Amino acid sequence: KAGVTQTPRYLIKTRGQQVTLSCSPISGHRSVSWYQQTPGQGLQFLFEYFSETQRNKGNFPGRFSGRQFSNSRSEMNVSTLELGDSALYLCASSIDGADTEAFFGQGTRLTVV
Amino acid sequence: GNSVTQMEGPVTLSEEAFLTINCTYTATGYPSLFWYVQYPGEGLQLLLKATKADDKGSNKGFEATYRKETTSFHLEKGSVQVSDSAVYFCALSDQGANNLFFGTGTRLTVIP
Numbered sequence: 001k002a003g004v005t006q007t008p009r010y011l012i013k014t015r016g017q018q019v020t021l022s023c024s025p026i027s028g029h030r031s032v033s034w035y036q037q038t039p040g041q042g043l044q045f046l047f048e049y050f051s052e053t054q055r056n057k058g059n060f061p062g063r064f065s066g067r068q069f070s071n072s073r074s075e076m077n078v079s080t081l082e083l084g085d086s087a088l089y090l091c092a093s094s095i096d097g098a099d100t101e102a103f104f105g106q107g108t109r110l111t112v113v
Numbered sequence: 114g115n116s117v118t119q120m121e122g123p124v125t126l127s128e129e130a131f132l133t134i135n136c137t138y139t140a141t142g143y144p145s146l147f148w149y150v151q152y153p154g155e156g157l158q159l160l161l162k163a164t165k166a167d168d169k170g171s172n173k174g175f176e177a178t179y180r181k182e183t184t185s186f187h188l189e190k191g192s193v194q195v196s197d198s199a200v201y202f203c204a205l206s207d208q209g210a211n212n213l214f215f216g217t218g219t220r221l222t223v224i225p
Contacts, residue, residue: 035213035215043213090157092211102213104149105156106156
């Protein structure tokens with residue numbers, strides 16, 4: 001079956017702009033989480049959505065937001081981009097979040113210039 | 114709070130050498146523990162997991178045992194191959210598999 005699909009794979013934005021990233025989970029998976037990966041901070045949890053509701057949230061400013069649609073697809077939005085937002089953004093899906101395996105997409109590489 | 118401390122890399126080994134990557138954790142309660150692997154240009158893949166104390170996770174020749182008394186989950190492999198070259202991440206979760214705290218990652222390079 002198809003894996004977790006993230007689009008776009010690469011993105012270049014200017015400081016101050018906003019960006020929306022998309023994640024399509026594995027069919028049947030209802031939990032979607034987002035992570036930021038940077039060389040300095042490593043992999044950090046942003047938030048988790050389940051059944052269109054944000055269930056858990058990491059320690060990121062309010063500029064980072066997300067949502068989940070009824071088909072479990074999720075989008076992540078970053079407003080007022082800063083240079084430090086340059087990172088690989090990874091999406092992961094699992095059946096219900098309480099199970100013991102999450103499947104990751106290949107990520108979206110965001111570069112802020 | 115939750116945190117994972119992972120052995121700093123990079124680690125370079127010759128093919129067929131023994132591998133250990135240390136991982137210790139701090140958590141409230143009884144978390145599940147994971148090792149994820151990231152091959153170049155790819156997302157993370159679950160390598161193995163353990164959900165309770167004394168459980169041993171194993172996959173593709175890799176093993177790790179959940180040690181509650183030492184709060185550790187060290188990754189081991191008896192004989193590494195060139196194809197094992199990747200970045201390895203130790204992680205924990207106390208709220209299900211999709212809310213993970215990761216270590217900093219250890220880059221492993223295996224040379225022929």
